[in-house]
Amino acid sequence: MKCPFCTAENTAVKDSRPAEDNTAVRRRRACEVCGGRFTTFERVQLREIIVVKRDGKRAVFDREKVARSVMIALRKRPVGDESVxxxxxGIVRKLESSGETELLSSEIGELVMEALKTVDPVGYVRYASVYKDFKDPSDFAQFIETSSLDESGVDD
Incomplete structure (x- = not known):
């Protein structure tokens, strides 16, 4: 593993442990050249998924893009990093276990919205505002009315 600080090729694993409900391995590493310490995660990838965008372009699925969009939706919300x-x-497992090698970006967006709805109602609405391209404040009100969120943020 290349050091992210000095780009040296040799790093030593100092600690390994299961992470993410035993679906990944978290490794603490130290660079043998500069002494920098960093963490890596090792995950099983069942298959490569191709995402078909709205404009028809295709791209390899990027877990980090999903994670970034969820983090943006949940920014300054009381949801811990572990929950995220x-x-x-969970979203990635659903995608990989679907058996499909190509998925529409809209299918991924719907899975993200479904997951956010159960975790945080504000994050859910934030994500929806970008995903569904809200144009004005009335779009928020209409979405909230039709999404059937009760006061706890969970479906009726």
Missing amino acids: ERLVS
């Missing part, structure tokens, strides 16, 4: 990681891992 579980949410993203």
Whole structure:
């Protein structure tokens, strides 16, 4: 593993442990050249998934893009990093276990919205505002009315 600080080729694993509900391995590493310490995660990838975008372009699925969009939706919300990681891992497991090698970006967006709805109602609405391309404040009100969120943020 290449050191992210000095780009040296030799790093030593100092600690390994299961992570993300035993779906990944977390490794603490130290660079043998500069002494920098960093963490890596090792996950099983069942198959490579191709995402078909709205404009028809294709791209390799990027777990980190999903994680970033979820983190943006949940910014300054009372949801811990561990919960976010579980949410993203759950989405990725659903995608990989679907058996499909090509998925529409809209299918992925719907899975993210479904997951966010169970975790945080504000994050859910934030994500929906970008995903569904809200144009004005009335779009928020209409979405909230039709999404059937009760006061706890969970479906009726």
